[in-house]
Amino acid sequence: MSELSPRKFSRRKLITTGIAAAAGVGSLGVAARLAQEYGLVPPDHGGIYGLGETLTYASQRLLTRHSLAREFSRSQISKPPFPNEIPRLNDAFKNLQAGGFADWRLSVNGLVAKPASFSLAQLKSYPSHSQITMVQCEEGWSYIAEWIGVPLSQILQAVEVHPQARYVVYFSIDPDWWESIDMPDALHPQTFLTYGMNGDELPVGNGGPLRLRVSRQLGYKSVKYITHMMVTDDLKGFGKGLGSAAPEGGYAWYAGI
Amino acid sequence: METSNSSSGTTPCWIRTTPVTILLAFSRGVRNMRAKWYHSRVSDSACVPGAATAVPTAAVPTTTVPSRHSVLVRVTHWITTLCFLALLVSGAEIVISHPRFYWGETGNDLTPTLFKLPIPASRNFVPSGYGYVLPDQNGWSRYLHFQSAWVVVFTGLLYVVVGLMNGHLRKNLFPGGPDLSWRALSTSIASHLRFERPSEAEAWSYNVLQRLSYLFVIFVLFPFVIWTGLAMSPAFVSAFPATVNVLGGQQSARTLHFFVSLSLVLFLLVHVAMVWLAGFWNRMRAMITGRVAKPVERI
Numbered sequence: 001m002s003e004l005s006p007r008k009f010s011r012r013k014l015i016t017t018g019i020a021a022a023a024g025v026g027s028l029g030v031a032a033r034l035a036q037e038y039g040l041v042p043p044d045h046g047g048i049y050g051l052g053e054t055l056t057y058a059s060q061r062l063l064t065r066h067s068l069a070r071e072f073s074r075s076q077i078s079k080p081p082f083p084n085e086i087p088r089l090n091d092a093f094k095n096l097q098a099g100g101f102a103d104w105r106l107s108v109n110g111l112v113a114k115p116a117s118f119s120l121a122q123l124k125s126y127p128s129h130s131q132i133t134m135v136q137c138e139e140g141w142s143y144i145a146e147w148i149g150v151p152l153s154q155i156l157q158a159v160e161v162h163p164q165a166r167y168v169v170y171f172s173i174d175p176d177w178w179e180s181i182d183m184p185d186a187l188h189p190q191t192f193l194t195y196g197m198n199g200d201e202l203p204v205g206n207g208g209p210l211r212l213r214v215s216r217q218l219g220y221k222s223v224k225y226i227t228h229m230m231v232t233d234d235l236k237g238f239g240k241g242l243g244s245a246a247p248e249g250g251y252a253w254y255a256g257i
Numbered sequence: 258m259e260t261s262n263s264s265s266g267t268t269p270c271w272i273r274t275t276p277v278t279i280l281l282a283f284s285r286g287v288r289n290m291r292a293k294w295y296h297s298r299v300s301d302s303a304c305v306p307g308a309a310t311a312v313p314t315a316a317v318p319t320t321t322v323p324s325r326h327s328v329l330v331r332v333t334h335w336i337t338t339l340c341f342l343a344l345l346v347s348g349a350e351i352v353i354s355h356p357r358f359y360w361g362e363t364g365n366d367l368t369p370t371l372f373k374l375p376i377p378a379s380r381n382f383v384p385s386g387y388g389y390v391l392p393d394q395n396g397w398s399r400y401l402h403f404q405s406a407w408v409v410v411f412t413g414l415l416y417v418v419v420g421l422m423n424g425h426l427r428k429n430l431f432p433g434g435p436d437l438s439w440r441a442l443s444t445s446i447a448s449h450l451r452f453e454r455p456s457e458a459e460a461w462s463y464n465v466l467q468r469l470s471y472l473f474v475i476f477v478l479f480p481f482v483i484w485t486g487l488a489m490s491p492a493f494v495s496a497f498p499a500t501v502n503v504l505g506g507q508q509s510a511r512t513l514h515f516f517v518s519l520s521l522v523l524f525l526l527v528h529v530a531m532v533w534l535a536g537f538w539n540r541m542r543a544m545i546t547g548r549v550a551k552p553v554e555r556i
Binding site: 053 | 494
């Protein structure tokens with residue numbers, strides 16, 4: 001039977017296959033380097049789901065870098081507004097709440113020229129903006145509300161972000177809840193530090209007194225009760241280095257899906 | 258051990274389904290294909306008189322049986338199968354976290370539903386009517402769902418593009434003109450309704466109902482399930498708002514996604530039932546190794 005087995009490879013075929021394989025591996029390496037360079041690789045790219053996460057994040061960064069989340073008419077605002085289940089609020093929060101949030105502060109530092117701490121009154125002294133956008137939860141429910149606040153880009157401009165900044169990490173007063181977004185989302189015109197909702201104060205159930213609205217991502221990226229922000233060029237030093245609390249709890253860092 | 262492998266007729270069914278034996282069968286199929294290729298080369302080359310006699314066809318009958326399914330069809334079929342099962346399990350887990358469905362843009366625990374599934378939820382905030390909460394599996398389910406979606410999209414594209422180029426879709430899936438006459442269609446429908454076992458010749462080609470349902474799955478259900486999935490992505494619809502607007506809103510997209518998935522599950526059940534009816538092991542072997550049990554002359 002052995003004389004019947006065909007010669008699988010001719011020399012030419014071997015050489016061309018070899019060159020093709022080398023070119024393939026090489027271009028994959030170059031693609032990976034370029035993807036890293038252009039911010040197309042999410043911090044939770046390791047592990048078995050890294051391929052899908054990277055493809056999702058990279059393709060959406062290429063397609064949606066400047067696109068605006070859909071805005072709705074005032075008549076489409078959900079009535080009553082939906083307050084999702086919130087974590088048990090700690091004493092630090094309750095003390096500030098007792099004082100009418102007069103002492104609530106948002107500190108911003110990291111890769112900035114002028115680290116600063118803002119009171120709610122100071123944030124409200126910036127020209128206020130509003131957007132009527134949808135909050136979508138990873139569970140499947142959604143609601144539409146008018147969100148009032150100051151675009152994060154204005155605050156980042158005020159603290160003078162260094163050019164090498166790549167991410168903004170933000171922390172809730174609830175120590176288990178912190179997230180991060182890349183600069184395209186941080187500088188996006190619909191990313192708001194939100195203090196009002198539907199023409200009124202932002203209710204505690206919806207994240208009041210201060211919530212970061214990231215309108216092109218699922219609800220869990222819009223962290224409630226924001227007290228601290230840090231601008232960075234590397235997420236490795238935060239928590240387990242996966243970018244935010246979400247991947248540490250088994251959820252994707254990028255939630256634009 | 259080695260002899261029991263070669264005589265598969267005496268091997269019990271359950272042993273044949275182990276991954277190792279599937280791999281063995283697959284490699285055997287590849288080997289046969291190579292031998293077949295070589296044989297066709299040798300018999301073509303009339304300038305090598307010794308070669309033709311050196312390959313007595315009767316001595317190795319199985320190697321001359323043409324492959325029922327091409328490597329492309331077999332590999333993409335099984336990758337799609339794996340991805341679909343992963344999408345189904347993870348999709349079910351995601352639905353369990355909020356088993357309520359709506360129509361329009363928004364929907365939540367405070368709004369009326371289009372319908373709700375009579376199952377408990379994996380989140381305690383959902384008014385499911387049950388006194389307990391199922392374990393929450395959303396994290397890995399969502400990771401797995403999107404990863405499988407990417408793999409199945411690339412697999413589907415490969416299948417369609419290569420299938421168009423090499424004529425697989427034209428020859429094996431697009432029904433011929435006469436097949437689409439009412440008479441031919443009603444004959445085929447009637448024989449299906451009588452649960453007739455297909456003839457042996459049918460093991461070599463798809464019947465017209467089969468062709469139409471495969472085409473419907475490939476060119477209608479799969480694209481629609483991808484579309485309704487993308488229409489739920491807040492970032493994707495920010496760039497392409499029409500994808501969700503024409504569906505009637507984000508919750509409509511979610512509800513449609515659910516129904517298209519149910520249609521695909523229905524297809525899967527009928528597909529497996531038909532394979533069972535036609536001879537499960539023979540069809541499985543054809544889709545894994547490319548071979549069918551009895552060599553049949555092509556018509």
